[in-house]
Amino acid sequence: MARTIVVVSGKGGVGKTTVTANLGRALAARGRRVTLVDADIGLNNLDVALDLEDRVVYDILDVADGRIEPAEALVSDKDYPDLKLLPSVKCGVSDKIKAARFAAIASVLNMTSDYLIIDAPAGVENGFHRAVCAAKEALVITTPHLSAVKDADRTARLLYTYDVKSVGLVVNRVRYDLTDRGEAVAPEKIAELMRLKLVGALPESDVIGINAVCGEKGESAKAYACLADFIEGKSDKIYSPDTGRGLFSLFKRRWQ
Numbered sequence: 001m002a003r004t005i006v007v008v009s010g011k012g013g014v015g016k017t018t019v020t021a022n023l024g025r026a027l028a029a030r031g032r033r034v035t036l037v038d039a040d041i042g043l044n045n046l047d048v049a050l051d052l053e054d055r056v057v058y059d060i061l062d063v064a065d066g067r068i069e070p071a072e073a074l075v076s077d078k079d080y081p082d083l084k085l086l087p088s089v090k091c092g093v094s095d096k097i098k099a100a101r102f103a104a105i106a107s108v109l110n111m112t113s114d115y116l117i118i119d120a121p122a123g124v125e126n127g128f129h130r131a132v133c134a135a136k137e138a139l140v141i142t143t144p145h146l147s148a149v150k151d152a153d154r155t156a157r158l159l160y161t162y163d164v165k166s167v168g169l170v171v172n173r174v175r176y177d178l179t180d181r182g183e184a185v186a187p188e189k190i191a192e193l194m195r196l197k198l199v200g201a202l203p204e205s206d207v208i209g210i211n212a213v214c215g216e217k218g219e220s221a222k223a224y225a226c227l228a229d230f231i232e233g234k235s236d237k238i239y240s241p242d243t244g245r246g247l248f249s250l251f252k253r254r255w256q
């Protein structure tokens, strides 16, 4: 049985799809069987983020309508065969897939995965309800911006009305140069304000800005490795670009 984790935010565009794709890859790199479910029905782009768009043949609507089995719709990642994607649909058919049907599909995929990660749409409407109903754990994604934090906070409160047993916070697009100067709120402080457990912090990245997946080297890759270790219960370390907070590392960071 898989751990079923839904990735939610509140405000759109804060990095749910990016986190789903890169966390999935980091877990797959550790040998886990990972199934990613694109629950952003109508505005999906997890296939694009993973560069799998050209491999998609069937989608979640084919499965929901009973034309094919869930496993037949899965697309394997190019680098990690045990990383699979259940693609979503582009056209406006969101209301055709009911929450119970979606959860039933998830529970079938659950049986052949170690992790089932569901990329939810922005907001707290029907699509959110459908994605959250299928999960037992949630990752709330926010950026350090006040508007994103406020919306994430509302979303997190809503999660407790579902059967979600554990809620963790991931702060994305952290500018450590700004947090060091006290010009942006640090991830730990955001978690404290939201009264959520911080499970990951991810740096602002030029690589991700261009490619969606961060590859295996560089600061984002380190941050995702940290997040994967945290989720696996192998470490309680939250990524930070330094090994120390000394003057040398501060100096180095300002000039890199």
Ligand SMILES: Nc1ncnc2c1ncn2[C@@H]1O[C@H](COP(=O)(O)OP(=O)(O)OP(=O)(O)O)[C@@H](O)[C@H]1O
Binding pocket: 009, 011, 012, 013, 014, 015, 016, 017, 018, 019, 040, 120, 121, 122, 172, 173, 174, 202, 203, 204, 205, 206, 208, 209, 210, 212
């Ligand atoms: N750490 C990062 N550094 C730089 N750019 C990032 C980072 N994380 C995400 N992005 C960029 O932010 C944009 C939005 O990311 P993404 O699509 O993952 O957000 P989302 O929450 O899934 O959006 P939506 O709510 O529309 O589904 C993308 O262009 C992505 O490349």
Ligand SMILES: [Mg+2]
Binding pocket: 016, 017, 018, 040, 045, 119, 120, 121
């Ligand atoms: Mg998205």
